[in-house]
Amino acid sequence: MADHPNRTQARLADLVEATKLTGAGRLQEASDLIQRGLFGSQGASHSGQTADAATSTHSAGGIAEGLHDQFRGALDQVARKFGLSSPSGAVAQGANAPAPATSGFMGFDPATLFRDGNVPSLTTGEGTFTAHSFANEAGARDYRLYVPSRTVTHPPLVVMLHGCTQSPDDFAAGTGMNLLAEQEGFLVAYPGQSTRDHGQRCWNWYQPGDQARGLGEAEIIAGLTREVMQNHDVDPRRVYIAGLSAGGAAAANVALAYPDLYAAVGVHSGLAAGCAGDVSSALTTMRLGPSGAAILQGGTPRVPTIMVHGENDSTVHPRNGEQVLLQAGVDALTPSVSDGVSPGGLSYIRTRYADETDRVVVESWVVRGLNHAWSGGDPSGSYTDRRGPDASRAMVDFFMAHRLDRPRQ
Structure with missing residues (x-):
């Protein structure tokens, strides 16, 4: 059964935010968001993006080994669901990890996706x-x-x-x-x-x-x-x-x-x-x-x-x-x-x-x-x-x- 358009847009918005969190090295939050949106996980804890999030100091430390593979797999599933290109290269682990060498998920490098305030136009309508x-x-x-x-x-x-x-x-x-x-x-x-x-x-x-x-x-x-x-x-x-x-x-x-x-x-x-x-x-x-x-x-x-x-x-x-x-x-x-x-x-x-x-x-x-x-x-x-x-x-x-x-x- 096809997704309702509003639900589809909500999942796309979650996906964009997860990519943004990934670029900031906040992999646990990104993984929680993807799990909740894709799998209906009850254990995910995501509070929404606020102005304070721009200065948040959440650490990427303590993430279980193998989480980056889990996250990449979740992104792959979302990509297939919406007919988008899959991630290229493993998601970097840790806040100071190097950016992917290739263009990344959906053609965007998470490390540079929101540089200078630019965001992908996933919410612009049909005009x-x-x-x-x-x-x-x-x-x-x-x-x-x-x-x-x-x-x-x-x-x-x-x-x-x-x-x-x-x-x-x-x-x-x-x-x-x-x-x-x-x-x-x-x-x-x-x-x-x-x-x-x-x-x-x-x-x-x-x-x-x-x-x-x-x-x-x-x-x-x-x-x-x-x-x-x-x-x-x-x-x-x-x-x-x-x-x-x-x-x-x-x-x-x-x-x-x-x-x-x-x-x-x-x-x-x-x-x-x-x-x-x-x-x-x-x-x-x-x-x-x-x-x-x-x-x-x-x-x-x-x-x-x-x-x-x-x-x-x-x-x-x-x-x-x-x-x-x-x-x-x-x-x-x-x-x-x-x-x-x-x-x-x-x-x-x-x-x-x-x-x-x-x-x-x-x-x-x-x-x-x-x-x-x-x-x-x-x-x-x-x-x-x-x-x-x-x-x-x-x-x-x-x-x-x-x-x-x-x-x-």
């Missing part, structure tokens, strides 16, 4: 995912664009801004946004920060020259958005922007600077627009939360906003998420609070804020037990925690309920 470049007077950036396979007249557009050290491919894989785009029929653009403009690929959200309308990265991202709109006949009333961490802060800046361009904004583990004006204030704000005096109030009209933040975020203090909500104007709205537990076991509080017409214009998700990671994300991308509620789905649902009704400039 096209292509590379482009954009330039205007403010500067230039490369970007990736996902166009779904189904034909939609005047499709919506979602612009996604990655976090520090990430790339467009990495962010697309981790958020799974392309799969939702395929289902719903919208386009997704992923601008990419370059190491030339920031050594860690962070968006310069804290620099005044990149925060305001007509300046720096804000103008580049807005211009890139307009280019995609023009080239693909996008519905100008349904254009949205979202981001993670530094990308979330940049998305807040851009949305506030261009309220006539974006119908809504999503800020995940990010910061309010204008909350810092240099590196020193940025670091302080990330660690302690913003100073109220430093926040741009946004004025009228405010941009509909969805905020997602982990209660355990040790990189960007959760107070920053609260300030994102204040900047969106929740003090003048009526809240409706609900709570729940995600399928992965993390509890959350969801608050929806309605205006005087009972229209929800701000939404908040505070996730308990979530650190600095995309909630409900795919482990094939960095800075994700699949245990949490699905932030991508929540953002898309919120976005599609909003259309731009403000004058365009």
Whole structure:
């Protein structure tokens, strides 16, 4: 009997994560993951990829002799099941073992598979995912664009801004946004920060020259958005922007600077627009939360906003998420609070804020037990925690309920 497509994609995601763990020398975890996905092993213990996993110091020592052969055999079985090429060469044993001499499983060398934030496109759907470049007077950036396979007249557009050290491919894989785009029929653009403009690929959200309308990265991202709109006949009333961490802060800046361009904004583990004006204030704000005096109030009209933040975020203090909500104007709205537990076991509080017409214009998700990671994300991308509620789905649902009704400039 053929596998259900969702189950097949889940196994492929597990396979990608197992390959990543192998490249890091974490063979026991990789073997546990493969055993659970392939054989239904009850003894496997895998907690999911989180932001903390990037700095984990799990040791490959103590692995039983012969485990590498067992793992290679499991990969062979998965490869045969999905019609993929088999591993070439034995899997190296130990964290400091040399990389395989050949291209490795599925044509990727596990030691280099995720170098520079690149990941295989196993979660992109059936549409096209292509590379482009954009330039205007403010500067230039490369970007990736996902166009779904189904034909939609005047499709919506979602612009996604990655976090520090990430790339467009990495962010697309981790958020799974392309799969939702395929289902719903919208386009997704992923601008990419370059190491030339920031050594860690962070968006310069804290620099005044990149925060305001007509300046720096804000103008580049807005211009890139307009280019995609023009080239693909996008519905100008349904254009949205979202981001993670530094990308979330940049998305807040851009949305506030261009309220006539974006119908809504999503800020995940990010910061309010204008909350810092240099590196020193940025670091302080990330660690302690913003100073109220430093926040741009946004004025009228405010941009509909969805905020997602982990209660355990040790990189960007959760107070920053609260300030994102204040900047969106929740003090003048009526809240409706609900709570729940995600399928992965993390509890959350969801608050929806309605205006005087009972229209929800701000939404908040505070996730308990979530650190600095995309909630409900795919482990094939960095800075994700699949245990949490699905932030991508929540953002898309919120976005599609909003259309731009403000004058365009």
